[in-house]
Amino acid sequence: EPEVTQTPSHQVTQMGQEVILRCVPISNHLYFYWYRQILGQKVEFLVSFYNNEISEKSEIFDDQFSVERPDGSNFTLKIRSTKLEDSAMYFCASSGLAGAPNTGELFFGEGSRLTVL
């Protein structure tokens, strides 16, 4: 069964450093997402990406964050100048088959845990 894969599973970084979290969505999906979950709390929407551009972003997704789909398979989240409060689990998700209505059912990766020291 196709799945969303994320790397790394866990990253530890120093405050102020840049991190890149990588995701490989399901290959024939059209919509890609990043979500954040701080310590088992609420799953927070960060950004959605469709047709090679950001379609929506939350107020959390400020200039510190950026996303890219550099090569048609990977979908990356870059966090510049990390802060302590960026420590969280970051989930990538994809949805929407080409030629089918997008119900919004999200297929999640297993998450990347970011720890900022």
Next chain:
Amino acid sequence: AQKITQTQPGMFVQEKEAVTLDCTYDTSDPSYGLFWYKQPSSGEMIFLIYQGSYDQQNATEGRYSLNFQKARKSANLVISASQLGDSAMYFCAMRETSYDKVIFGPGTSLSVIP
């Protein structure tokens, strides 16, 4: 404004009993989808069930059913014959068709007691 409300931070249920997890939502979009996801202690997000706003019948998937009451804007998850492996966080979520994003409620922690 909070669009998804789950009023039960924690729930307990006896093994083999049924349990209902509450979810209410707020939207002015006539077309939307409602979802439930399970997050066990291992952390992955597992899709359980989907209900479209125009679906005439309540969705069912195995032991999971969604009690959809459109006028009350509620989409409660019913788990029948609870199993120990059902112990997890459960998130209600919604996607308004006008938007791409899916938003999540705060979650309900379910514990199944043997």
